[in-house]
Amino acid sequence: MILVTHAVVGAAIVAAMPNHPVLGITLAFASHFAMDTIPHWDYKIYSDSINPKVGGKKISLNKYLALDAVRIGGDVALGFLLGYLFFFNSGKPWLCFAGELAAMIPDFLQVVYTRFPTFPPLAQLQRFHKWIHAKKRLYEPVSGALYQVAIIAAVIFIAKKFIN
Numbered sequence: 001m002i003l004v005t006h007a008v009v010g011a012a013i014v015a016a017m018p019n020h021p022v023l024g025i026t027l028a029f030a031s032h033f034a035m036d037t038i039p040h041w042d043y044k045i046y047s048d049s050i051n052p053k054v055g056g057k058k059i060s061l062n063k064y065l066a067l068d069a070v071r072i073g074g075d076v077a078l079g080f081l082l083g084y085l086f087f088f089n090s091g092k093p094w095l096c097f098a099g100e101l102a103a104m105i106p107d108f109l110q111v112v113y114t115r116f117p118t119f120p121p122l123a124q125l126q127r128f129h130k131w132i133h134a135k136k137r138l139y140e141p142v143s144g145a146l147y148q149v150a151i152i153a154a155v156i157f158i159a160k161k162f163i164n
């Protein structure tokens with residue numbers, strides 16, 4: 001899933017249980033893996049130095065890394081924003097952001113894993129992430145992106161019925 005989708009789900013989860021922040025943040029983290037089981041499209045990562053599928057390459061500052069930084073940065077920023085706009089209800093902005101971050105962070109841990117592949121929790125987490133991730137992938141970017149928009153809309157619609 002793109003990070004926007006994960007962030008919106010994370011924000012919805014912590015908003016559903018504002019008085020149980022630890023549980024909410026834990027479930028937001030877990031939601032990443034649940035969402036990844038749904039077959040989906042992901043945008044390509046151009047820079048080998050941050051692509052978990054390549055792994056372990058030295059960071060090289062080039063146009064690919066710049067392109068990734070813009071796209072991933074935009075994805076993260078939009079995720080924080082949309083989750084906040086739709087689900088901030090607790091009076092605690094940090095909780096909303098923590099839920100969003102917890103739901104997005106497994107994908108960043110994949111990159112950290114490529115640097116420290118034998119570090120115990122990362123290695124197990126990476127194996128689990130790969131195992132649970134949908135094997136069926138959608139390759140067509142336009143319909144793939146629209147499909148994620150539909151998933152985000154469905155999450156917002158369903159979550160709004162239960163929250164507030």
Ligand SMILES: [Zn+2]
Nearest residue numbers: 001036106107
């Ligand atoms: Zn993932």
